[in-house]
Amino acid sequence: METHILLLGLVALCCCSLSFSSDPSPLQDFCIADTNSTVKVNGLACKDPMLAQAADFSFSGLHLAGNTSNAVGSRVTPVNAAQIPGLNTLGISIVRIDYALCGNNPPHIHPRATEVLTVLEGTLQVGFVTSNPENRLISKVLQKGDVFVFPVGHVHFQRNVGVGNAVAISTLSSQNPGVITIANAVFKSNPPIPETFLPRPSKLIKPLLT
Numbered sequence: 419m420e421t422h423i424l425l426l427g428l429v430a431l432c433c434c435s436l437s438f439s440s441d442p443s444p445l446q447d448f449c450i451a452d453t454n455s456t457v458k459v460n461g462l463a464c465k466d467p468m469l470a471q472a473a474d475f476s477f478s479g480l481h482l483a484g485n486t487s488n489a490v491g492s493r494v495t496p497v498n499a500a501q502i503p504g505l506n507t508l509g510i511s512i513v514r515i516d517y518a519l520c521g522n523n524p525p526h527i528h529p530r531a532t533e534v535l536t537v538l539e540g541t542l543q544v545g546f547v548t549s550n551p552e553n554r555l556i557s558k559v560l561q562k563g564d565v566f567v568f569p570v571g572h573v574h575f576q577r578n579v580g581v582g583n584a585v586a587i588s589t590l591s592s593q594n595p596g597v598i599t600i601a602n603a604v605f606k607s608n609p610p611i612p613e614t615f616l617p618r619p620s621k622l623i624k625p626l627l628t
């Protein structure tokens with residue numbers, strides 16, 4: 419009997435930690451970010467709900483292509499709580515991603531969000547890598563209208579493998595998903611990670627050769 423109660427307790431604990439893997443649920447209709455507030459809370463302080471206006475819940479311009487003239491040939495146009503104050507505490511946001519010919523969105527993580535990507539134009543190769551120790555790559559080529567899920571916290575990427583530009587829209591399960599670009603975080607941190615800690619491709623490849 420006691421073991422059953424213990425097991426039930428463990429299951430309940432697991433459920434709790436799962437429900438906290440994205441933004442917490444709101445406790446009121448909405449909490450429009452008060453961008454002038456200096457109060458430090460988890461998220462952003464609320465402005466007086468009686469002052470709510472349509473502008474607090476809207477954004478215009480997602481029909482416009484992002485400028486992909488950069489080293490990676492892609493551009494993310496974010497629409498999160500920084501662009502729409504009314505998204506504060508609601509646990510959701512959206513981005514537009516533009517890809518030039520052969521452009522890519524290099525391997526990165528969203529520490530706080532699962533991402534659901536929909537291809538609007540073009541052809542994308544996408545993928546994510548599972549946790550240690552397998553580190554299995556799960557990858558697919560997507561066409562217009564295809565949808566793909568990147569589970570929260572996993573290294574993932576997209577690459578334009580089509581014959582023209584590509585466009586995608588992604589929704590993310592956080593008002594502020596955050597981005598950690600793997601190569602920048604590891605090799606370009608400020609100050610730099612001491613070289614002795616840095617992975618060397620030769621070290622990683624060696625076990626495969628022997």
Ligand SMILES: *[C@@H]1O[C@H](CO)[C@@H](O)[C@H](O)[C@H]1NC(C)=O
Pocket residue numbers: 451452453454465
């Ligand atoms: C922030 O302060 C400025 C200047 O006082 C004001 O114009 C603006 O409406 C304020 N914004 C919010 C969200 O209260």
Ligand SMILES: *[C@@H]1O[C@H](CO)[C@@H](O)[C@H](O)[C@H]1NC(C)=O
Pocket residue numbers: 485486487488
């Ligand atoms: C796109 O970005 C490049 C590089 O920053 C810049 O030279 C160019 O003027 C931009 N194009 C537009 C249309 O803004």
